[in-house]
Amino acid sequence: MPESPEVETIARNLREGTAGCFAIPGLTISGYKSYWQKTLAEPTTELLDQLLPGQVVKEVKRRGKYLVLTLSRHTVLIHLRMSGDLLTCVDDFDPGLKHIRFELEFLEGGRLLFNDPRKFGRIWVVEDTQTILGKLGPEPLDESFTSEEFFNLLRNKKRIIKSLLLDQSSIAGLGNIYTDESLHLAGIHPLTISKNLKYQTSKRLLESIRQVLNDGIERNGSSIDWVYRGGEYQNNFRVYGRTGQACNVCGTIIERIVVGQRGTHLCPKCQVLYKSREKD
DNA sequence: CCTGAAACCTGTCTGC
DNA sequence: TGCAGACAGGTTTCAG
Numbered sequence A: 001m002p003e004s005p006e007v008e009t010i011a012r013n014l015r016e017g018t019a020g021c022f023a024i025p026g027l028t029i030s031g032y033k034s035y036w037q038k039t040l041a042e043p044t045t046e047l048l049d050q051l052l053p054g055q056v057v058k059e060v061k062r063r064g065k066y067l068v069l070t071l072s073r074h075t076v077l078i079h080l081r082m083s084g085d086l087l088t089c090v091d092d093f094d095p096g097l098k099h100i101r102f103e104l105e106f107l108e109g110g111r112l113l114f115n116d117p118r119k120f121g122r123i124w125v126v127e128d129t130q131t132i133l134g135k136l137g138p139e140p141l142d143e144s145f146t147s148e149e150f151f152n153l154l155r156n157k158k159r160i161i162k163s164l165l166l167d168q169s170s171i172a173g174l175g176n177i178y179t180d181e182s183l184h185l186a187g188i189h190p191l192t193i194s195k196n197l198k199y200q201t202s203k204r205l206l207e208s209i210r211q212v213l214n215d216g217i218e219r220n221g222s223s224i225d226w227v228y229r230g231g232e233y234q235n236n237f238r239v240y241g242r243t244g245q246a247c248n249v250c251g252t253i254i255e256r257i258v259v260g261q262r263g264t265h266l267c268p269k270c271q272v273l274y275k276s277r278e279k280d
Numbered sequence B: 001c002c003t004g005a006a007a008c009c010t011g012t013c014t015g016c
Numbered sequence C: 001t002g003c004a005g006a007c008a009g010g011t012t013t014c015a016g
Helices: A002-015 A045-051 A147-155 A163-165 A174-186 A199-217
Strands: A029-034 A041-042 A057-063 A067-070 A077-080 A085-089 A100-105 A111-115 A122-126 A255-261 A262-266
Touching: A002 A057, A002 A067, A002 A085, A002 A199, A147 A163, A147 A199, A163 A174, A163 A262, A174 A199, A174 A262
Parallel strands: A041 A122
Antiparallel strands: A029 A100, A057 A067, A067 A077, A077 A122, A085 A111, A100 A111, A255 A262
């Protein structure tokens, strides 16, 4: 499920609460339960027993696709990978979820549930977040990240643009949906080599990424199939999951190709592949 | 440096 | 209905 708009939505829900979901800042952790061993990546359960109880949730944030729960002394990092989801739940209430892998219990009552059918999600409890978050590239929505820096990022690498955008160490937070959507909005073919883009095109790409992510956040992310709930951005998809349908810009039939093992959606007319450096 | 393939998992959908 | 195969919002590791 989770790319940055979905993670951002979940972070906001945990921070502020929603209907049927309480806010967690200010609550004290009393314990935890682990139902799938691999979900807890760090530390061991024995250490966690010692360090977790008594810590207070100070802050809930997002960095890239990670949820960041700042505690009194440690930090909980949660990566939802493909199918993870988080929700709060009052005691003795069965939310009817079949794939709870981990939960935090609060002294004041209630639990934070980590549901994850495919078991790819991971949780770390660490003192120093930099070991993990330090590997991430810049946040595209960070205003201090300039189009000049983005251009240099693309120009200094000889990579397929879609693969580069999915690479979290280059730029953080984009996944398969929002990458395809951004490339269509910018009119760039997914197989374009990054260093072939001229400044004006790369600037347009960054603006497209920002627009797509902001629209996604505004609509609470995307809900597809049985995973994730409450998002509305799937109703605004330009190309993702629209193979065989008409492009809403030019009417051409949307195609599906594979790039870096990922299904990739594009309009062959709006996104023409140029195989050499763009002219300035 | 860069790409592709495989692995980690379960659930859903399509076609025979 | 059954069953095989493809596919799914992500990341890591390894071979070439």
